[in-house]
Amino acid sequence: MNSPITNKTQMKSLLKTEWLKIKYYRAFWWITGITTLAYPGINFLFYNVYSKIGDNKDQVSRMAKFLIGNPFSFPEAWHTVAYFSSYFVFLPAVVVIMFITNEYTFKTHRQNIIDGWSRNQFMLSKLIDVVIISMIVTVLLAIISFLFGLINKSESNGTMFDMSYYIVLFLLQTFSQLSIAFLIGFLIRKAFLSLGIFLFYFLILEPILVNVAKFKFDDIGRFLPLAISDRVIPVPAFLGKISPEGYQKALDSIPIHIVLTVIFTTVLWVLCFKINSKRDL
16 A cells, blocks of 8 residues: 555656646647636626616616616625536636547657556546646636625625535536546547537537426436536526526525536546546557
């Protein structure tokens, strides 16, 4: 059995090697920059729409603002920003897919093994990549949520951090969905084909299947790969007012979808480790 010191040294070695791969990888920095702009951008877009409603002085606008409240004030800001940001997980997914497919394109996975890594260490390094990218995106979400909450602090209707648990839920959702992107890239090995498959499934196929299942198959679509973690973050409260009963049902289902997401993501990574231990280099 490896000693704690040896394990710590190995972990540092894995992190250093992955950093060297990232450091000079221009696509990573470009997409990271786009992601950094996209997440606040989409939320600002919705906030701007809300602000324009509030700026109107007619009775309909005042009534709408009264009914909606301010979804960008504390504590609801954590939920609102997490929900809108979740639509852009395909951006960091591009990075994840390119990371793993580049390993096969440039044969660095084989070189790692030749340099003394075990197959499990290689997969652990990829797992670390996905965790780090998920955490970067989540930190960005937390900053955006906090800033929106501060801007609208005068309209807060609760304690500042009451709903900050949505940060953790967003991290879980992002990690799970980036893991799916990783699996596709890991199995296909070709960057553009993997990206095409993931984006088609993410943007077109699963949304269609989920909506068809919602009306014809007793909502069985909630057990599809992305939908499992999607439902960890239901629609914000102001949208939930359209159907209060459905909104409450969505809130009540969060715990079971947390459990399902954890189980699904764990099985996915176990599968990746198993496949990697047997496939040809």
